[in-house]
Amino acid sequence: MIKRTLQDIAPWVNGEKLGNAEISGVSTDTRTIREGSLFVPIAGEHFNGHDFGEKARDNGAAAALWGKNQPAPPAGFPVIYVEDTLQALQDLARNYLASLPARVIGITGSNGKTTTKDMVASVLGTTYKVQKTEGNYNNHIGLPLTILGLEEDTEMAVLEMGMSGRGEIELLSSIARPHAAVITNIGESHLQDLGSREGISEAKFEIAAGLRENGTLIIDGEEPLLTKKAASAPFRVLTFGTSDTNDYYPVRSEQKKDGTNFTIYKEAEESFFIPVLGSHNINNALAAIAVAGLFEVSYSSIRKGLERLQVTGMRTELVEGRDGVTVINDAYNASPTSMRAAVKLLQDLQADGKKIVVLADMLELGEKEETFHMETGKDIEAAEIDYVFTLGSLGRKIAEGAAVNFSENRLLSFDDKQALIKELGSLVGRGDVVLVKGSRGMKLEEVVQSLA
Numbered sequence: 001m002i003k004r005t006l007q008d009i010a011p012w013v014n015g016e017k018l019g020n021a022e023i024s025g026v027s028t029d030t031r032t033i034r035e036g037s038l039f040v041p042i043a044g045e046h047f048n049g050h051d052f053g054e055k056a057r058d059n060g061a062a063a064a065l066w067g068k069n070q071p072a073p074p075a076g077f078p079v080i081y082v083e084d085t086l087q088a089l090q091d092l093a094r095n096y097l098a099s100l101p102a103r104v105i106g107i108t109g110s111n112g113k114t115t116t117k118d119m120v121a122s123v124l125g126t127t128y129k130v131q132k133t134e135g136n137y138n139n140h141i142g143l144p145l146t147i148l149g150l151e152e153d154t155e156m157a158v159l160e161m162g163m164s165g166r167g168e169i170e171l172l173s174s175i176a177r178p179h180a181a182v183i184t185n186i187g188e189s190h191l192q193d194l195g196s197r198e199g200i201s202e203a204k205f206e207i208a209a210g211l212r213e214n215g216t217l218i219i220d221g222e223e224p225l226l227t228k229k230a231a232s233a234p235f236r237v238l239t240f241g242t243s244d245t246n247d248y249y250p251v252r253s254e255q256k257k258d259g260t261n262f263t264i265y266k267e268a269e270e271s272f273f274i275p276v277l278g279s280h281n282i283n284n285a286l287a288a289i290a291v292a293g294l295f296e297v298s299y300s301s302i303r304k305g306l307e308r309l310q311v312t313g314m315r316t317e318l319v320e321g322r323d324g325v326t327v328i329n330d331a332y333n334a335s336p337t338s339m340r341a342a343v344k345l346l347q348d349l350q351a352d353g354k355k356i357v358v359l360a361d362m363l364e365l366g367e368k369e370e371t372f373h374m375e376t377g378k379d380i381e382a383a384e385i386d387y388v389f390t391l392g393s394l395g396r397k398i399a400e401g402a403a404v405n406f407s408e409n410r411l412l413s414f415d416d417k418q419a420l421i422k423e424l425g426s427l428v429g430r431g432d433v434v435l436v437k438g439s440r441g442m443k444l445e446e447v448v449q450s451l452a
């Protein structure tokens, strides 16, 4: 983590210091602040961090950044006065990172950012000292905090970049200045804010704006909205995807019970195993292989890195449930693209028993939300899936869509989660595989727990 004096960092944040102190680490939250850190109070909608200066000092903060127009800081507490503490946090991260030797990989996209970030970190970790975004610290506050947590001797910083509107990825990319940037895919998340898939693709493409000189952009080559933009790009572009027009594509693949095998062809065939399921995860792994190639990681190291991958929880996570039931826990979040990918994964899977999907509302899809749910339902293959359970009023639309292929007795819609859990519990048995997926707000992990 950052270890500097106020003297060192005052020019970085365009601030005026009062007193001096050594700081190690940065925190915006007085509840989790560590001894010796720099407290950065953020003025938010509901809370103003500047109200917690005393608390920050009592909990061990060595100093703080402080908004010029805010109530005075605790007497005698070393501070740097700045115009705006959020901007200062971002400037601090930008300048700190620029002072480090680390090479930077930025990852954005509608789905698969965290998974790809974990894969990239795992393959680079075989050869370099790597640090990555923890959890989902991927926004205008989380990304700077992640950067300020980097050690001086870290060789590779793998950073997730999330967004909810235009301009955000450009800001994050301008802070991180990636040597390599990945756009995993374009889906429908944030359609509500960005209006169209075109709008979403433009927002994701903003990551290219921060690329360093000689940087490389790595994109989903199956997405015309991205390849079209990349065609006229003044920097190197690599693509990944299912077809052989891509720089990285699988020549074959095989779904196993505990993961996925796939093979690529470069100068020779190279085969890999990833301990996660679904063709969407092959795509994520291809992006990671492309990054690893840029930094000259050998194929045998890439193989090891992918094999020992540990993904962040609830993303297509295999859970051995009670009574011989297998659960695919994808309760972390959902959008039409990712729900389709997850359902396809279950369709392709060999199961001894029944195959059941439990699908809930996908939130924040804007005015076409009902259509998205209906279409997701229509695509579910009745020959491969035995039962469709849905939760919530939008979830019900999935069942309505599925009704074109499914008989009524295989479609069960609920508004009450406990009722769903009860019905599901009485239906499942040994050898069954249950996919559980819905938006974060639907808290489907409760369904997973009921089967565990």
Ligand code: ATP
Pocket: 109, 110, 111, 112, 113, 114, 115, 116, 136, 138, 162, 184, 185, 280, 281, 283, 284, 314, 315, 316, 330, 332, 333, 337, 338, 339, 341, 342
């Ligand atoms: P968030 O925007 O919440 O940070 P994320 O982009 O980091 O999400 P992950 O957490 O990696 O995405 O994955 C979330 C879900 O998206 C997974 O559980 C899986 O269902 C789906 N998913 C992952 N990768 C892809 C992909 N390449 N294409 C489509 N869906 C994917």
Ligand code: MG
Pocket: 113, 114, 135, 136, 138, 160
């Ligand atoms: Mg994420």
